[in-house]
Amino acid sequence: MKKVLAAGLFSLLTYCFSMGMACAQNFLPVTVKNALTSSGLSFEQLSVSLIPLDGGKLNLSWRDHVKVQPASTEKMITTLAALELLGPDWRWKTSYSYTGTIENKTLSGTLFIKGGGDPKYVSETLWRDLSRLKSLGIDRIEGNVVIDRSYFEKERQDPAFKDDWDRPYTAPADAALLNYRSIAMTITPEKDRKQATVTVVPQLIGLVTPSSVKMSRQKGCVRWRQALELDLDDPLEPEFDGALPSGCDEKVLAYLAPDANQYWEMFLRTVASQVGLTWQGEVFEGIAPAESKLLFDVWSEDLGTIVKLTNKFSNNVLAKHILLSLAAKDSPGIPASYARARAIVNQWLQQRVGIGAGEILLDNGSGLSRQARVTARAMTRLISYGWKSPRMPEWLASFPISATDGTMSKRRVAPGYAYIKTGLMNTVKSAGGIIQARSGKRYAIFAAVQGKKATETDAPIDRLIEWVYLQG
Known part of the structure; x- marks a missing residue:
């Protein structure tokens, strides 16, 4: 048959x-x-x-x-x-506005950054936009910065993937997402010294990372992330409790910053200092009021990209x-x-x-x-x-x-x-x-x-x- x-x-x-x-x-x-x-x-x-x-x-x-x-x-x-x-050709819009006054190159009041869902608003984009504030004649901001995320409903991370909440791939959607809300450490082996150097670019104000990590005798590079045993009890002061396997080449270890507003504040302080903009305030989440005065809109890359x-x-x-x-x-x-x-x-x-x-x-x-x-x-x-x-x-x-x-x-x-x-x-x-x-x-x-x-x-x-x- x-x-x-x-x-x-x-x-x-x-x-x-x-x-x-x-x-x-x-x-x-x-x-x-x-x-x-x-x-x-x-x-x-x-x-x-x-x-x-x-x-x-x-x-x-x-x-x-x-x-x-x-x-x-x-x-x-x-x-x-x-x-x-x-x-x-669809693009996402991020808007900068303010309440208060602008006099003598000083914005006295609140700066609002309203996210329009741009998924690729990164540190280079922020550098460009703060530089634009400078080009408008603003050298100093005396007040706080409010991040408006109201374009999207607030999303929480999925409990089904709780073990990986520190991984950038589990990041929730955020209408004012910055730099994927991740911190990336580049780990470069120096095998003759039996250690690896650790660098972060840009060097963020308020973030303290190890300058090096030990290298183990483990051959190959299997489960290298687990071998490093990243300790994130304080996400602004990460530590390594393990070592990088000796068989590894250069690696990039990224983790998700848990506090989106704190993350924005670190980048704003860092980039503001780089472009010569003085700001000592804090970052809060809120809604840009209708009466806020528009400074400028910026547009994302197109949807096709x-x-x-x-x-x-x-x-x-x-x-x-x-x-x-x-x-x-x-x-x-x-x-x-x-x-x-x-x-x-x-x-x-x-x-x-x-x-x-x-x-x-x-x-x-x-x-x-x-x-x-x-x-x-x-x-x-x-x-x-x-x-x-x-x-x-x-x-x-x-x-x-x-x-x-x-x-x-x-x-x-x-x-x-x-x-x-x-x-x-x-x-x-x-x-x-x-x-x-x-x-x-x-x-x-x-x-x-x-x-x-x-x-x-x-x-x-x-x-x-x-x-x-x-x-x-």
Whole structure:
């Protein structure tokens, strides 16, 4: 009976290929099965959907109806929706205003900095804007600085990831986000001295970091962050209780500052002193009043640029800001919420993309979530839609390229021919995107491995990409 079934499947495939049809295959390629088995994974831990985009002959469905956690492939949904609904030229505005008076080169009163959701407002941007205050003839500020975050609803970090709340990738959305609210220490080995130097740029007023850290005899560089044993009892005076493994090259260790206002205050003091602006006040959170007088508005980089950073490097906070901006545009003057943003994306998915309710359950847009769910077939439908979208060039250009850049830079599979957004979270590894096969035909693919040992290997998904590249 098995031989009869196998012969039947072979005949069906042969017929499909001879007729130029896309064969509806619901069994896994041998190389993928072998990769699952050798990795200690069951076939039921994998979900796959593969569909042709331009007349290719492969078509694979394997548990494609099962709801899985998308991890960071959720960013594919967020970014495509934003490119279509906001447009690639969308920019975020940060406003500087004040109450009080400006006389004799002194602003006497309160300086307001109102965030407009710019996800990439960094220290260099702050340096530019404080320099602009100087160019307006303000040499001194006598008063406090108020940060207005009312453009977005306040977000708290997800309790499901509490163990990693000190990691920048868990940062909450913040309408007045500065420098990703992170402090980055560059750790440079000096192996002849058996220690590593520690530097922070810029050197922040109020931040005291170790100048060096010991190096251990541990070979290799596995779990180097854990080996350093970073102590953040006082986040402004971090310490190392461990050592850097001797097998490590230079590393950058970043952590999330817990107090956003304190973080702003450190940077304002530091940058103000650099540009020659005198200020001795404090930073508070509040609302810029309607009667405050505008000094200037500044605009972010465009959405197309931010989307590329979001997907290439899987930046969670950028994705969160992009999603919330959909709600901000839809309801001006009302703090943007995830609930409203999800409703907008769900409507777009159903009415434009043609994906039924419940097949994609978005959460915060980044994929750092235990609640988000997708089916593989819905994701390839999304990719197929994106392939035909006017925003396809910007969207596809944001995907990591196999063996080339982003999160696919070290994946030596179909080098240069697979544009794949990856996802990784505890118990799930996922990938979705477009592969150009050797034949020149292109395919939309989505795959996810879930459960025990799912994150220990790239092999099953890599063998799948390889199979499409070679056989498609």
